[in-house]
Amino acid sequence: MTDIASRNGAGSFVEIRGVSKWFGELQVLDDIHLNVEKHEVVCLIGASGSGKSTLLRCLNMLERIETGDIVVDGQSLTTGKVNVNELRRKIGIVFQAYNLFPHMTVLQNVMLGPRKVRGLSKEQSESIAHDLLHRIGLEAKAHEYPDRLSGGQQQRVAIVRALAMEPELMLLDEITSALDPQLVSEVLQLVRGLTEVGMTMIIATHEMGFAREVASKVCFLDGGSILEEGAPEQIFTNPTQARTRSFLARVLDAEKSA
């Protein structure tokens, strides 16, 4: 790819071009530019309220953007012609609070997308779900309801529920923030597996060690804009911005004392 092409972001799988967003008077995103290539893992770091979650929610149109444009797989999200449901089939999202459907069993949670959105048969959907649950070692829980599972187990089910749609892009929104510390690693292990098979991902996270390990690019968000972006080594060992340095110092300090 030429320099010019990469500067324009032409051909990137995800192109975020000058996106801003307000909640009433409050500006939550401020002129965000970001390109994500296929198989890239981008980690968004920054304090709570810096806009990480909102940016992810804009990407699958759970939130509307006021200015700028987002292009996913060559398709602009702001033309009004985009089919929201088609777009969301390509983009899986996992939330901090798992959001499993409490009235369905684990198996039914995972089957719902394949069955109703991909239009597969009951047998096919079931076999996809069983296969995924088997891979994360939760097949024994297939017929349990989510409230019988630990937080870590629920979050892993939420991840495979998204994977059952065979998405081309996964958005992970602080997926370990609600978990007890001892449950974090089982979830991160699953995400690590996804990076190994080349899944394109945008990950909002407070797990700095993990971001440093899996990210191909790290973006530091502050007050709704990307203050600094670069390779994880550069961001974590040699940040250019004072605010990045003070943020990292605060977070790493907290991690040490924890």
Next chain:
Amino acid sequence: MHALHQVLHAFFNPHSFTLALPDVWAGFQVNLRMMFIAEALVLVFALFVAIVRGLPGRGAKPLRVLAIAYTDFFRGTPIILVTFIVGFGLPGLQIGFISSRSFTVYGIVALTLVYTAYVSEVFRAGIESVHPSQRSAARSLGLSYAQAMRYVVVPQAVRRVIPPLLNDFVGLQKDTALVSVIGVAEAASLSQQFSTQNGDFASYVVAAVFFILITIPLARFTDHLVAEREMRERAQAF
């Protein structure tokens, strides 16, 4: 002593009980039929009204307004007036099919109109009680608005509102007696006839017992559901 004897004689004469029982039972079967049909219709229509009231977007505004107007009108109008309007008004219109139904049918229509308004509010509260994140999760899987409602929101909402819903149904069951004013031959009106002929009030007591007998199981069942939910929620807290 004399007063007590009079009360016993007027309301609890065993002989009158036995005499009144067949008539009142025949009438009560009409009540039962009205209950079941009206309840089935109310469930369907009320859910429909509740969903229409929650439709998003500016395009759906006329529909939302219509649903609100419907609920306001039928919750605000005394059921006896609705019964008059339907039971005397519709036959008076003299338009074939609509005007040639039996009083029982008009009674069912009146009950359905009024209780649909009440129960739609119950359903609406249930739908609104489902956390928005459930909708986000459903929509982000690629489910359409209708699919998200059908598979994720409504099933959870319905489960939550079963107790208040059954409460409204107790009201509906009793109000089957009210619609007899337009001439439905059901338990209340037949017991009144019997009372006039027989000169005492035992038939009323018989009718009351029938209503109570079917209300009590429903009330206990509702209690059971509420208690069960509390248990489950407490278990989850640990």
